[in-house]
Amino acid sequence: MDKLKRDIHLYLCINHHRDVKVxxxxxxxxxxxxxxxxxxxxxxxEYGDKxxxxxxxxxxxxxxxxxxxxxxxxxxxxxxxxxGKDCFEDKHDRSKDLVHVAFQIAKENGCTSLELTDNSSVRxxxxxxxxxxxxxxxxxxxxxxxxxxxxxxxxSESEMAIYRNRAKKNNWIxxxxxxxxAGVNLDFISTEGIDINKTGSATFVLNRIKDxxxxxSCKFFAEHTNKILIAxxxxxxxxxxxxxxx
Numbered sequence: 001m002d003k004l005k006r007d008i009h010l011y012l013c014i015n016h017h018r019d020v021k022v023x024x025x026x027x028x029x030x031x032x033x034x035x036x037x038x039x040x041x042x043x044x045x046e047y048g049d050k051x052x053x054x055x056x057x058x059x060x061x062x063x064x065x066x067x068x069x070x071x072x073x074x075x076x077x078x079x080x081x082x083x084g085k086d087c088f089e090d091k092h093d094r095s096k097d098l099v100h101v102a103f104q105i106a107k108e109n110g111c112t113s114l115e116l117t118d119n120s121s122v123r124x125x126x127x128x129x130x131x132x133x134x135x136x137x138x139x140x141x142x143x144x145x146x147x148x149x150x151x152x153x154x155x156s157e158s159e160m161a162i163y164r165n166r167a168k169k170n171n172w173i174x175x176x177x178x179x180x181x182a183g184v185n186l187d188f189i190s191t192e193g194i195d196i197n198k199t200g201s202a203t204f205v206l207n208r209i210k211d212x213x214x215x216x217s218c219k220f221f222a223e224h225t226n227k228i229l230i231a232x233x234x235x236x237x238x239x240x241x242x243x244x245x246x
Contacts, residue, residue, distance in 0.1 A: 069106065118241075120143050121238075133236055137228055138210055139203075140168045150243060167232065168200055169199050175231050176196065188216055189208070209221075
């Protein structure tokens, strides 16, 4: 961590101040969420009224913030989010709590709406998959939907209801046949105790794969999630826009 940030953090811990003005328009803050401390800075855009709130989360200088958010005209826009054990001071790394922290700051700054683009992803080098799509196929909602009461801009509620129904009622025999015909090796998947012909069985199988939480499951979702979406007649939700309004 660069010396300036380290000194600021030390000053805040000793004096218990909420924030301190440092260098012109940039402000440094300390926030506690559910017992976990996170530091962030905010600064006024020189070219307009936009207030950009950047979460550093204890990261070393030069690294991307844990998440970035802009606030303008009572609207907060969550631009990016990146999980890491160096976001909260105590190495707490629950991604959903980062979203809640951003939402809390938006509310504290008088925002009545929060917008975001769902670019959520899971990285397990060398693989990476879109969390929004995996989460939808296994639960019938996107990852961000499981955190906040938000609505999508690209689709109507009736369209979303159709896609949710398809995700929850998929049977694995149909999905597995499509994948097998596409040349996908499914030998590593155990369907013991699951009636793969039964309505909704695909959700059980995909959740079993997700719960493996290893390179094999990560590789599977990275390479084949789009195929499962096609077989399910469900669109990709990666890059879609969502909004919360009071």
